[in-house]
Amino acid sequence: MNPADIVPSVAPGLTSDNLSLFHLFLHAHWIVEAVMVGLLVCSVWVWAIAIDKTLLFSRLRRAGDTFEAAFWSGQSLEELYKALAGQHGHSTGALFVAAMREWKRSLEGQARSFAGLQMRIEKVMNVAISREVENMERRLLVLATVGSAGPFIGLFGTVAGIMTSFQSIAASQNTSLAVVAPGIAEALFATAIGLVAAIPATIFYNKFSSEVNKQAQRLEGFADEFTAILSRQIDERG
Amino acid sequence: MKPGMTISCIGHVGALVWGLVAISAQPLNSPAVESLPVSFISEKDFTQLTQGAKNAPQLKIPDLKPLADKVDTPKAVDQLAPKIADKPAITTDSSKPKPEPKADPKPDPKQADKADKPKTPDYKPDQIADLLKKDAAKTPAKPDDSTPQKTAQNSPKFDANQVAELLDKREPQRQIAAAETLNSLANLGAASGAPGAQLSQSEIDALRARLSQCWSPPPGVDATTKIHVSLRVLLKPDGSLAREPVLVEASASALGPALAESAERALMLCQPFTMLRREHYDQWKDLQLDFDPHELLGG
Numbered sequence: 001m002n003p004a005d006i007v008p009s010v011a012p013g014l015t016s017d018n019l020s021l022f023h024l025f026l027h028a029h030w031i032v033e034a035v036m037v038g039l040l041v042c043s044v045w046v047w048a049i050a051i052d053k054t055l056l057f058s059r060l061r062r063a064g065d066t067f068e069a070a071f072w073s074g075q076s077l078e079e080l081y082k083a084l085a086g087q088h089g090h091s092t093g094a095l096f097v098a099a100m101r102e103w104k105r106s107l108e109g110q111a112r113s114f115a116g117l118q119m120r121i122e123k124v125m126n127v128a129i130s131r132e133v134e135n136m137e138r139r140l141l142v143l144a145t146v147g148s149a150g151p152f153i154g155l156f157g158t159v160a161g162i163m164t165s166f167q168s169i170a171a172s173q174n175t176s177l178a179v180v181a182p183g184i185a186e187a188l189f190a191t192a193i194g195l196v197a198a199i200p201a202t203i204f205y206n207k208f209s210s211e212v213n214k215q216a217q218r219l220e221g222f223a224d225e226f227t228a229i230l231s232r233q234i235d236e237r238g
Numbered sequence: 239m240k241p242g243m244t245i246s247c248i249g250h251v252g253a254l255v256w257g258l259v260a261i262s263a264q265p266l267n268s269p270a271v272e273s274l275p276v277s278f279i280s281e282k283d284f285t286q287l288t289q290g291a292k293n294a295p296q297l298k299i300p301d302l303k304p305l306a307d308k309v310d311t312p313k314a315v316d317q318l319a320p321k322i323a324d325k326p327a328i329t330t331d332s333s334k335p336k337p338e339p340k341a342d343p344k345p346d347p348k349q350a351d352k353a354d355k356p357k358t359p360d361y362k363p364d365q366i367a368d369l370l371k372k373d374a375a376k377t378p379a380k381p382d383d384s385t386p387q388k389t390a391q392n393s394p395k396f397d398a399n400q401v402a403e404l405l406d407k408r409e410p411q412r413q414i415a416a417a418e419t420l421n422s423l424a425n426l427g428a429a430s431g432a433p434g435a436q437l438s439q440s441e442i443d444a445l446r447a448r449l450s451q452c453w454s455p456p457p458g459v460d461a462t463t464k465i466h467v468s469l470r471v472l473l474k475p476d477g478s479l480a481r482e483p484v485l486v487e488a489s490a491s492a493l494g495p496a497l498a499e500s501a502e503r504a505l506m507l508c509q510p511f512t513m514l515r516r517e518h519y520d521q522w523k524d525l526q527l528d529f530d531p532h533e534l535l536g537g
Contacts, residue, residue, distance in 0.1 A: 022258055044246050052242035 028186045029164045035157030035190050042146045042153075043197035049139045050204040056136070057211050064092045064218060071096070091132040091215065092222050098128040099226055118231050125223040132219060136212045140205060147202035154194015161187025441522075444513035449527070450534040453504035456496035461535040465489040467498045469505070471525045477510030486526060501529040 025036060067090065070080060081100040084093045102124045106117045165183020172179050459465065468487040472480040483502050488494040505527075514522045 040250065044243075044250050047246035047249060048243040050242070051245050055241070 024182075024186045024189050027182070028189075029160055031160040032157045032164075032186060032190050035153055035160070036193055039150060039153055039157075039190075039193040039197045042150060043193070043200075046143060046146050046197060046201040046204065049142055050200065050208075053140070053204070053208050053211075057208070057215070060091055060136070060215060063090050064215075067092045067096070068222070091136075091219060094132060095125055095128045095219055095223055096226065098124050099223075099230065103230060117234055118227070121230055122223075122227055125227065129216065129219045129223060133212060133216045136215055137209075140208055140212070143201045143205035143208070147198050147205050150194045150198030150201060151191070152194075154191040154198075157190025157194070158187040161190060438518075441514055441518070445511060446534070448508050448511065448513065449504055449529075452508040453500060453529070453534060455531055455535060456493065456500045458493055459497060459531050461532055463493065463531050465491045465493055465497060466528055466530040467494065467501050468526060468528050469498070469501055471505060471527055473511065473514070473523055473525065475516055475519050475523075477512050477514055479505060479509050480523075483527075497529065497531070501527075 025033065028036070067084075077100065081097060081104075084090065084097050087093060099121050102121050103117070106120070161183055165180055165187065168183055169175055169179055466489055467485070469483040470486050471483045474480045483505050485498050488498055491497075
């Protein structure tokens with residue numbers, strides 16, 4: 001009895017002759033198919049996030065450099081404030097704008113309140129920093145989740161696929177390679193997709209979280225410097 | 239988010255298409271393996287296989303193919319066990335006619351008469367010549383006597399075949415001739431073969447029980463002692479010892495000699511071992527017994 005004759009009755013159309021990706025997917029168990037589709041979507045999403053974050057961080061770095069150059073160039077802070085007030089997506093600039101707005105409000109009011117001004121500016125800048133960091137960290141959690149759960153999801157698909165192939169062994173009373181191989185191949189394909197999705201996700205997560213830390217430190221450093229400058233101004237005026 | 243998602247989707251579709259093209263063209267061909275029938279037989283079955291039965295149906299072997307090419311044409315075998323070196327009886331009497339074809343025409347009396355009369359006096363030694371002269375009158379009446387004399391004169395003086403025969407001092411020998419074909423039939427069983435010729439487990443157990451009954455362990459040996467002694471025991475058909483047990487192997491221990499001695503004593507005390515059945519004597523005439531306190535006391 002040729003084992004290849006039995007296979008079509010178990011998995012119609014899936015013989016050892018056509019082990020292409022397409023056939024692997026088409027003839028897989030529905031659980032395995034769902035796992036494969038889910039992992040594919042995860043992979044697309046991971047790469048989309050990665051591309052977006054790469055663009056975001058390079059933009060932030062460039063904007064930060066130009067802003068600091070302008071800030072330390074001796075330009076009037078009022079002019080800089082007016083230039084930056086309407087702009088968005090400018091982390092260090094946003095910090096500067098938030099602090100300047102608080103400063104101007106305190107000076108323009110009826111009674112000049114220098115008394116807690118420094119504290120207020122610090123608070124405002126902290127809020128601005130945390131908002132910026134939150135913006136940078138958005139969707140990084142997706143990368144972390146896919147990176148850690150992807151292999152497990154793939155493994156789940158593999159287990160389901162291997163169970164299917166064992167069922168086909170039981171159905172055909174045959175343990176030859178032709179009966180077992182397609183099921184095992186489809187099952188391992190699920191693990192492969194899981195790894196394909198998870199490996200870039202983990203790498204990008206590590207890269208971007210360190211990038212976020214770097215940017216946050218830069219913002220805090222600027223905030224400290226700016227607070228020092230404003231504090232000197234307050235002391236001189238008061 | 240827009241550009242990232244677009245680029246990611248395009249990249250994944252590209253990777254999938256590449257995978258479809260690159261991986262699809264490699265079929266997995268596994269050749270069908272022919273199954274090989276295997277059956278398990280026990281040692282007992284194997285022993286019985288060699289037994290042979292007189293009333294077994296005769297196998298018909300279509301033809302026995304020769305294992306070696308025949309060099310010579312087969313000759314009719316007139317002897318059951320052919321002699322390899324078939325040495326004919328040597329006749330030292332040179333007067334006997336050696337070559338048959340020459341002897342055939344000789345009985346013609348006329349030719350013999352012609353040849354004998356002129357030649358005999360010339361060639362024969364004196365004594366024979368004298369005898370011939372005496373018998374000269376009788377000669378025509380006895381053509382038979384003259385025939386050997388005549389052939390002796392006619393045969394060459396040096397016959398290489400005769401010399402070789404004379405030099406051949408070998409006895410006519412009877413050796414097992416190698417057959418032209420190998421017998422493919424199994425033999426009819428060993429001479430001492432018996433049905434189920436095997437020391438059964440019950441016999442082994444009975445022997446062990448008897449020994450552990452008779453055996454008194456030397457002081458210092460109990461079931462937990464890691465020690466063992468191996469004895470070779472030769473038995474007579476009635477189950478008694480044929481000679482003293484021989485120590486084959488013993489653990490390297492101070493208790494070893496004492497244990498060996500006690501084991502020998504147990505064997506001496508317990509004989510004859512009647513639980514061993516006589517029809518299996520081939521199996522138990524030469525036994526190697528292991529004395530292990532753990533088995534004999536604890537088991």
